[in-house]
Amino acid sequence: MEHLERCAYFVKVAWAWTFCLLLPFITLTNYHLTGKAGLVLRRLSTLLVGTAIWYVGTAVFANIEHYTGSCYQSPALEGVRKEHQSKRQCHGEGGFWHGFDISGHSFLLTFCTLMIVEEMAVLHEVRTDRSHWLHAAITTLGVALGFLTFIWVWMFLCTAVYFHNLSQKMFGTLFGLLGWYGTYGCWYLKSFSPGLPPQSSSLNLKQDSYKK
Structure with a gap:
């Protein structure tokens, strides 16, 4: 029981762990790909949006x-x-x-996991010299985020087994999915938004062809 209580407390600060790792990761990868501080700051605002979603969701x-x-x-x-x-x-x-009691754990773990996956997609575009410090920094952050994602998925499974009833977990997961889709699936596609992680022009052209 004590072990479960510790896990529950660790999940309560899931957004803090996610925020602290995504902050340097987004900064380094986005600046490396765009070279524009303004675009980096714009993309970092996704963390403020995520904070607002976490705060409003738990308050509701x-x-x-x-x-x-x-x-x-x-x-x-x-x-x-x-x-x-x-x-x-x-x-x-x-x-x-x-x-x-809607499962805040299911909500937060779902949203954090999907956000990390969305932001780590930028690694397909990053090309760095292995001897450069930037390569080591981005690789370390990538591994840390991958490990954190594994922890969040494991905690989600533990929540599914030990905490709340089925309807409470379903509603929590649904709100997490809505938070992710409402941002990365809808709003971030607009010009008046923080935007999606930077992609090469070839990928953008390919996406445009799919939309047509």
């Missing part, structure tokens, strides 16, 4: 749990304690708050 989930929940005297949902109108107050008095 907390409010849903609050407005659909009640305080009980026991885990068996016996004895409603109507005098406690919030989860914090309920727990502070030794009660058990029960509401529709």
Whole structure:
């Protein structure tokens, strides 16, 4: 049980781990490919968008749990304690708050994993001299992000087995998918957005031909 609690805490800061690794990765790879600081800053704004999605998503989930929940005297949902109108107050008095608790873990792990995969696609375009420090830096960050992605997938599977019920996990995963598709699948394709990771002109032409 203690091991599961530690894993749960590690997942709670999943966005912080993802942010800290993607920040230097996006900076180095995008500047290497474009050579323009303005474009790099524009692409780094994806991290601000991701932070907003994380913050709004978790706040919405907390409010849903609050407005659909009640305080009980026991885990068996016996004895409603109507005098406690919030989860914090309920727990502070030794009660058990029960509401529709959408899985924030499923939401966050889904979104973080897909965002890392989207940003790491730029590695197909990066060509660096093996003896240059940039090659070592980008390779190290790439390996670290790959390892982090493995951890997030593993944690997602653990969440699926040990935490929440099926509907709560499905809603959490759905919101994670919506966060990813709404940004990388829709908004980032527009000119007034942070944009997608830089790609070669040949790939852009190929994508345009598919769209036609």
